Every structure is written in structure tokens, then in C-alpha cells.
């Protein structure tokens with residue numbers, strides 16, 4: 001299981017924020033309450049001793065199961081996007097609890113979210129968390145009371161004092177939306193089904209292993225696939241949690257149970273022809289390209305000027321050829337100087353450099369280099385003429401840019 005952690009990394013809010021995908025309004029992420037919990041301890045279900053502070057360690061429901069729906073009949077949500085079903089806290093042994101606290105069966109989730117300033121979360125839910133019969137309120141109320149109220153880290157006693165009634169349910173809806181957005185943005189990291197380049201079709205069928213192998217290849221982890229009859233109808237991605245659901249980190253893991261699809265002849269019926277996210281709330285409008293289209297060699301161009309030389313430095317001179325090995329979600333790079341790695345936050349390629357693992361994120365028509373989930377890189381100055389600048393990961397130095405991989 002922990003190999004998945006290494007390959008996929010973790011999804012954190014800071015990784016989301018540092019992503020340079022344009023047009024995304026992250027403001028609502030900051031309206032959240034804070035748990036005060038650390039994320040440096042073990043992930044849920046990975047503790048070796050008894051955890052006592054269950055406000056900061058999710059138990060017993062430490063396997064978080066995110067289900068995405070592919071509704072075609074009738075079709076719900078935006079054309080050709082998967083939609084949210086929920087985020088359920090299964091126990092580490094695949095059993096689960098439901099309906100954990102009827103005193104917190106909140107109704108009128110719309111009002112609750114609006115009253116607590118989570119309008120952006122609500123708008124997103126109205127588009128991507130939709131009931132097949134149009135009963136969104138009932139659907140959200142059900143997801144909260146059946147599953148949400150079971151999270152140990154969302155007990156009212158875990159909240160900062162003075163939190164309004166229902167603040168933990170608001171935090172639940174925000175967490176579910178944040179994780180789903182992460183799946184949409186970081187296709188290569190968390191990936192929804194289309195990340196694997198498997199496209200909807202009325203005639204083609206796929207074997208279960210074709211689908212799961214491709215998804216594993218694209219994301220590093222295996223989801224569970226459910227079918228209605230012979231058609232793919234939902235996909236379940238599994239996570240462990242570090243810290244609190246309020247503001248912790250999701251660690252993607254392999255599915256802990258099999259879905260309902262048979263082993264062969266699975267249909268993936270189309271909604272419409274292309275993948276498009278609508279922009280209602282300052283949200284992302286872009287065609288999403290399948291990840292996994294990492295070239296074997298290419299040059300790396302900075303968004304502002306120039307690009308990378310063979311030592312991993314930034315310059316406006318003739319760019320070096322980089323060789324990539326692995327898939328877009330996890331690869332290593334070499335140049336004529338040697339392996340490329342990050343040490344002390346600094347990128348370098350050379351004979352004594354130990355390789356680091358990178359990923360590539362599709363953003364509009366670019367394939368952006370990412371390190372530890374972030375596509376931001378920075379330097380102290382912009383190079384010109386024959387100068388070369390050190391490249392640092394993240395945006396801590398004064399000139400920030402992204403790095404676009406161009407196939408050669």
C-alpha cells in the first residue's frame with residue numbers, strides 16, 4: 001500500500017494552491033475552519049500503536065472512499081464529466097458504519113452552506129454533486145447523515161470553540177469538493193477515468209484489466225469499477241487520511257475491495273464527445289487532455305523566457321534535450337550530464353545527482369513539469385544572454401514560472 005503513497009504523493013491544499021492552472025478560484029478553500037491537527041503522524045489505518053486523539057486521527061473509518069458517478073441514463077451534471085456521489089469512511093477491514101449520530105441529521109444543506117460563507121462550495125455542488133432525480137437537497141442530506149456524521153475528526157467537540165452549529169458538515173462538504181477538484185486538476189496525480197485515455201464509445205468494450213491497468217498506470221493506484229449491467233457506472237478511488245478531514249492530507253491507495261464490473265466486455269458509453277468543464281464559479285474552463293502522454297524526450301521551456309539547459313539551470317541559450325522515463329504521473333529525467341534530481345529545493349542534473357521522481361500535469365495545451373504536486377518553479381533572476389540561473393522548486397524565489405515539456 002505504501003508504494004502507492006510514494007508514487008502518487010499526497011494531495012494537500014497547498015499543492016492545489018500552488019498549482020498554476022489558470023482560472024481557478026481557490027478563495028473558498030480559505031474560508032474553512034482549522035483543525036489545529038498535524039499531518040506528520042501516520043495515515044489512517046497505518047498506525048502501529050493505538051491513536052488516542054481521534055479528532056486528529058480518523059478512526060475507525062480510516063479508508064476514505066470517493067465514488068464518482070458516470071450517469072448516462074438520464075445524464076446528470078456537466079456533459080462528459082464524472083460527478084460526485086460521496087466520500088465514505090470505511091473501516092480499515094472494509095466493514096463500515098452508517099448513520100452514526102441522528103442528533104446531527106442536518107436538513108437544508110443549501111442554507112447551512114450559505115449561512116457559513118461556503119457559497120462557492122455550494123455552486124460547485126449544484127453542478128457536480130447532483131441527484132439523478134433532481135433531489136439535490138435530499139441527496140446531500142443523505143450523504144451527510146449516513147456517512148459524513150461518522151467521521152471521528154468531524155465530531156463537534158473537535159471543532160474550534162465558538163464554531164456555529166453544523167460547521168463540521170460544512171467542513172465535510174468542503175473536503176469532498178476539494179478532493180474532487182483535486183481529481184479534476186491533478187489528472188496525473190489523482191486522475192479520474194479519462195486520465196487513462198480510455199474514451200467513451202457506443203461500440204467498444206474493454207476488459208476490466210485493461211481499464212484498471214490503464215488507470216493504475218495513469219495514477220499509481222487501482223480504483224474499483226462498478227457497472228450497471230455491462231456499462232461502467234461508477235468508479236471508486238480510495239484514500240487514507242493524515243490529520244483531520246477538515247484540513248488534512250489525502251493519501252491515495254489501491255482499492256481495498258473489488259467493484260461490481262465483470263472481467264470482460266465492459267462498455268463505457270458516451271455522454272457527449274469531449275470533456276469540458278463549465279465555468280459558473282470562476283471554475284476551470286478547459287479541455288482536459290488525457291495524461292500519460294509523456295514523450296520519451298523533449299525540451300523544457302519556462303513560461304516567461306528560455307528554458308532548461310543540461311545541468312538543470314535556466315537560460316535563454318539553446319535548450320537541452322531531456323529524456324523521460326516512466327509515466328506522466330511518475331517519471332525520472334536525465335540529460336547528457338546525468339540524472340536530474342531535487343536536493344535542498346534545488347534542481348540539478350549531473351553524474352553525482354540522485355534521481356528524483358517528477359510528474360506532469362496537463363494544463364490547457366501544456367504539459368507542465370511538477371515536483372511534489374506543484375508546478376511552480378522559481379529563480380532569483382531572469383536569465384539573459386549567457387547567464388544561467390539556479391532553478392528552485394516552489395515559488396519561494398523572486399521569479400516564478402512554470403516549465404512546459406515539449407516533445408522533440
Ligand SMILES: *[C@@H]1O[C@H](CO)[C@@H](O)[C@H](O)[C@H]1NC(C)=O
Pocket residue numbers: 047048049050051052059
Ligand atoms: C490505531 O488506532 C485506532 C484508534 O485508536 C485503534 O483502534 C487501532 O487498534 C490502532 N491500530 C493499531 C495497530 O494499534
Ligand SMILES: *[C@@H]1O[C@H](CO)[C@@H](O)[C@H](O)[C@H]1NC(C)=O
Pocket residue numbers: 108110111137
Ligand atoms: C431552506 O431554508 C430556506 C429559508 O431559510 C427556505 O426558503 C428553503 O425553502 C429551504 N429549503 C428546503 C429544501 O427546505
Ligand SMILES: *[C@@H]1O[C@H](CO)[C@@H](O)[C@H](O)[C@H]1NC(C)=O
Pocket residue numbers: 213214217292293294326327328
Ligand atoms: C503505461 O504507461 C506507459 C508510459 O506512458 C505506456 O507506454 C504504456 O502503454 C502504458 N500501459 C498501459 C497498460 O496503459
Ligand SMILES: *[C@@H]1O[C@H](CO)[C@@H](O)[C@H](O)[C@H]1NC(C)=O
Pocket residue numbers: 255256257258
Ligand atoms: C479482486 O478480484 C481479483 C480477481 O478475481 C482477486 O485476485 C483479488 O484478490 C480481489 N481483490 C479484492 C481486494 O478482493
